Amino acid sequence: MQEITGLMVKRAKELLEAGEVQRVIGWTTGDFCYDVTPAVFTKAEDLEEGKFVYNSFCGSNLSKYLIQTLRNDINAVNTAKAMAARKGENPDDIPGPGKTLVFLKPCDTYSFNQLLTEHRIDKSLVYVIGVACRGMADIEKIKLMGASGITKVIDAGDKLEVKTIYGDKSFDKKDVLLEKCACCKGKEHKYADEVIDPEPLPEGEGKGPMDRMAGVTMLEEMTAEERYAFWNDQLSRCIKCYACRNACPACTCMKCVFDNPRSGVDSKANVTEFEEKMYHIIRAFHVAGRCTDCGECSRVCPQGIPLHLLNRKFIKDINEFYGDYQAGEAEGQRAPLVNFDAENDVEPSIVNEKGGN
Amino acid sequence: MQVNENSKEFKPLIVAFCCNWCSYAGADLAGTSRLSYPADVKIIRVPCSCRVNPMFILKAFEKGADGVIMCGCHPGDCHYTTGNYYARRRMTLLFSMLDYLGVDKERVRVEWVSAAEGQRFAMVMNDFAKKITELGENVKLGDIRCKK
Amino acid sequence: MKKIALSKLNELFAAIAKDTELHLPVNFKGETVFKKWTEGDNYAKDSLKTVKSPKDLFFPQNENISNFRKEGNKFIIDPVELPKSGIVVFGVRGCDEQSFRVLDNVFLAEPVDTFYEARRKNSVIITAACTKPSESCFCKTFGIDPTDPAGDVTTWIVDDNMFFAVKTEKGEAFLAKYADIFTEAEEDDTYRVENVKYLANQIFAKLPLADLTTEGWGGDKTDEKFDDPKWQDLSTACLGCGTCTFVCPTCQCYDIRDYNTGNQIQRSRCWDSCMYKDFTMCAHGTARPTQKERYRQRFMHKLVYYPANNDGMFSCVGCGRCVDKCPVQTNIVKVIKAFGGDKK
Numbered sequence A: 001m002q003e004i005t006g007l008m009v010k011r012a013k014e015l016l017e018a019g020e021v022q023r024v025i026g027w028t029t030g031d032f033c034y035d036v037t038p039a040v041f042t043k044a045e046d047l048e049e050g051k052f053v054y055n056s057f058c059g060s061n062l063s064k065y066l067i068q069t070l071r072n073d074i075n076a077v078n079t080a081k082a083m084a085a086r087k088g089e090n091p092d093d094i095p096g097p098g099k100t101l102v103f104l105k106p107c108d109t110y111s112f113n114q115l116l117t118e119h120r121i122d123k124s125l126v127y128v129i130g131v132a133c134r135g136m137a138d139i140e141k142i143k144l145m146g147a148s149g150i151t152k153v154i155d156a157g158d159k160l161e162v163k164t165i166y167g168d169k170s171f172d173k174k175d176v177l178l179e180k181c182a183c184c185k186g187k188e189h190k191y192a193d194e195v196i197d198p199e200p201l202p203e204g205e206g207k208g209p210m211d212r213m214a215g216v217t218m219l220e221e222m223t224a225e226e227r228y229a230f231w232n233d234q235l236s237r238c239i240k241c242y243a244c245r246n247a248c249p250a251c252t253c254m255k256c257v258f259d260n261p262r263s264g265v266d267s268k269a270n271v272t273e274f275e276e277k278m279y280h281i282i283r284a285f286h287v288a289g290r291c292t293d294c295g296e297c298s299r300v301c302p303q304g305i306p307l308h309l310l311n312r313k314f315i316k317d318i319n320e321f322y323g324d325y326q327a328g329e330a331e332g333q334r335a336p337l338v339n340f341d342a343e344n345d346v347e348p349s350i351v352n353e354k355g356g357n
Numbered sequence B: 001m002q003v004n005e006n007s008k009e010f011k012p013l014i015v016a017f018c019c020n021w022c023s024y025a026g027a028d029l030a031g032t033s034r035l036s037y038p039a040d041v042k043i044i045r046v047p048c049s050c051r052v053n054p055m056f057i058l059k060a061f062e063k064g065a066d067g068v069i070m071c072g073c074h075p076g077d078c079h080y081t082t083g084n085y086y087a088r089r090r091m092t093l094l095f096s097m098l099d100y101l102g103v104d105k106e107r108v109r110v111e112w113v114s115a116a117e118g119q120r121f122a123m124v125m126n127d128f129a130k131k132i133t134e135l136g137e138n139v140k141l142g143d144i145r146c147k148k
Numbered sequence C: 001m002k003k004i005a006l007s008k009l010n011e012l013f014a015a016i017a018k019d020t021e022l023h024l025p026v027n028f029k030g031e032t033v034f035k036k037w038t039e040g041d042n043y044a045k046d047s048l049k050t051v052k053s054p055k056d057l058f059f060p061q062n063e064n065i066s067n068f069r070k071e072g073n074k075f076i077i078d079p080v081e082l083p084k085s086g087i088v089v090f091g092v093r094g095c096d097e098q099s100f101r102v103l104d105n106v107f108l109a110e111p112v113d114t115f116y117e118a119r120r121k122n123s124v125i126i127t128a129a130c131t132k133p134s135e136s137c138f139c140k141t142f143g144i145d146p147t148d149p150a151g152d153v154t155t156w157i158v159d160d161n162m163f164f165a166v167k168t169e170k171g172e173a174f175l176a177k178y179a180d181i182f183t184e185a186e187e188d189d190t191y192r193v194e195n196v197k198y199l200a201n202q203i204f205a206k207l208p209l210a211d212l213t214t215e216g217w218g219g220d221k222t223d224e225k226f227d228d229p230k231w232q233d234l235s236t237a238c239l240g241c242g243t244c245t246f247v248c249p250t251c252q253c254y255d256i257r258d259y260n261t262g263n264q265i266q267r268s269r270c271w272d273s274c275m276y277k278d279f280t281m282c283a284h285g286t287a288r289p290t291q292k293e294r295y296r297q298r299f300m301h302k303l304v305y306y307p308a309n310n311d312g313m314f315s316c317v318g319c320g321r322c323v324d325k326c327p328v329q330t331n332i333v334k335v336i337k338a339f340g341g342d343k344k
Helices: A002-017 A063-086 A106-117 A139-144 A214-221 A224-235 A243-247 A273-286 A296-300 A308-322 B023-032 B054-062 B083-100 B118-135 C006-019 C094-107 C114-120 C169-177 C187-206 C222-226 C230-235 C243-247 C291-309 C321-325 C332-338
Strands: A023-028 A037-041 A100-104 A126-131 A150-156 A159-164 A167-172 A194-196 B014-019 B041-046 B067-072 B108-112 C002-005 C022-028 C031-036 C062-071 C074-079 C088-092 C124-128 C153-158 C161-166 C254-260 C265-271
Touching (some): A002 A023, A002 A126, A063 A100, A063 A106, A100 A106, A139 A150, A273 B054, A273 B083, A296 A308, A308 B083, B014 B023, B054 B067, B067 B118, B083 B108, C002 C006, C006 C022, C006 C161, C094 C124, C153 C187, C222 C291, C243 C321, C291 C332
Parallel strands (some): A126 A194, B014 B067
Antiparallel strands (some): A150 A159, C002 C161, C022 C031, C062 C074, C153 C161
16 A cells, blocks of 8 residues: 555656646545545645545545535636636636546546546546545444544555554454455446556456345345335435435535425435435435446435345346446446336336235 | 225326327327326426436336326327337336335336327326226335325 | 442442432443443443533523424414433543533623523533543643533543542532442552552543643734734645534533424524534624634634633644544644744
């Protein structure tokens, strides 16, 4: 990790200094080794190691930040142009926003492709450096496994050495992986202008140890009553903080239906059981066929609700009914819900026919 | 199955989303042909089955529906050529999700009814109403505030 | 000081629950939450902080405050009964205890919030001293002594016993009711409790945030801090979700919503978050158009505006929930530090 961080910093500095990019979206350190925050760097001198980090806790998906950053930059340029025009100067003299450098992990590039497909970001304004990832750790899991008072985490290959004020602990990295990393889709970047990977894995290797549909299958095999009880338990913990929506790179609406007082479903708290379900069904539905299964929703949920199980159900159904589809695999794909097959599509009654439970 | 205090029969509340061009005309035909279908079915006319947002279905349940049925033109006959193909995919996924959450999957249904099928419309509605009556009151998916 | 064996705690809980509602941290559905005690629940004595703070015992996430309906041409308002008063909250940590006082300053000041008052009045707060803080704790920054927290009664766990010290008259009266369950603590025990406090204090001094200070913050800092360019950088990562405000024990903003049930309108209030785009939305739009303003609002409220109105009391209690739960780890500690609050 040390090595790759150095390479990333070096490359970002080069590009910034050469003026090829105007800003860099990466991660910055916090108070503890694990509280890594996405950040925008505009000066090469800010990009010192120690301030810029890339470690086992950089789970957040930076694709999401591209939307707002690019929008802000374009707005700033437009404002400057308007000001120039008002002053009688030539607005074309105002320089454009320039490129933004973003570091994307393999799974983030799926979201990036999806955003390109949906015209949410302009490819010509972005320079993507794909960075190698060997799975990110889940601090919640580490804490649940008894580490409290953490002062330092040392990344030692397959192990994480955790130093706490109550003594040191060591964890196998594979035991504390984020859910999304335990079910990793693969370590190959689906889009990148260049890739930084000091020790590339052989092709096809690096998939997560767990079957990502295992949870969905387990639920499907339960009876309807058990499933109902399971989801009631889970969703009743929802505090409607909207972290899942706001972190989701597929949720890119300027105004969400749940914020719109005219939609009839806007609400800031779950008053009844129904509102809990309504929100989560509709959110999952709105990203169905567009969700790349990046796992941000489950990662950010303060209540630890397994939201990925809803999204993966849609993914599984889409694969079963309409053929295998991976959102964000490539730019320009036609998502299954804005597509159809007149002859071969199943009828909705298949849900009843599937029978069993 | 819930039977109210006066031991009257359970009367289900059914919401039917019908597309303007086929199913709504089918309902009309059923009416003018004096075919009977249950009065518990409340028809909501939509321009196309594709107009039915999954939220509509959930909203109907929220406000106390016991069953929701969506009717549109037969695949291939959509007035707008392809609307019902999209609707078909959407509803398949929505129904599957409702089943996944443990809600009775028989409470939602999609039927294709053309403008000439008054008879079929009445039959579909009778059948659906019968099914919902068997299932009884919907307790799993509805807002308790609307139940008073 | 009184004492009770840990094995006899459930006996005490049963006795209290017979008289009043008792809420305490228990492990429930895989997480520690404040829950109404019922037979079979065990006090989660090792848990430090619940995910959600206990503020919703007094200020629930949503509550129905009145109903309206129409009869003929008349509108009829059906008032909602005030909630029952006098619950017992057990196992409150020092930070959460202070948060109740922060909320009191808001809701019990004129005009008094009758719903909050009804819940809060006659409630008994039994606090639990911390012995094993986590790295995100920084309550000492706000003048809280987590090893000897305030409250009506304070408790310590030493080996297999729990010790109870009375702090207020209300607490005295409360303990007197259950006097036969307790035994009187011996002189030795006092030393043992002091020892636990001493050891805990030593751990607190070792915490990574032990040096955090509120220097430079306070009611008179609006002009100095408001236009600082640092807010822009600090808020870049903020996603605008409401996690920090909803897990915060002192965030007290709410919104009022009407719901049409078909027969009547139910008016309820629910927590709101200044992090949301539609917070305090009015006809002209919102007063805080970008996340920078919203982000600044939250921290300026905690560290500047609130102290300005409440004799310098900060409305952060250093529980560290936002530090733990922020999806992108941008939190109050980073704000305090960015403005130079990390040197003592």
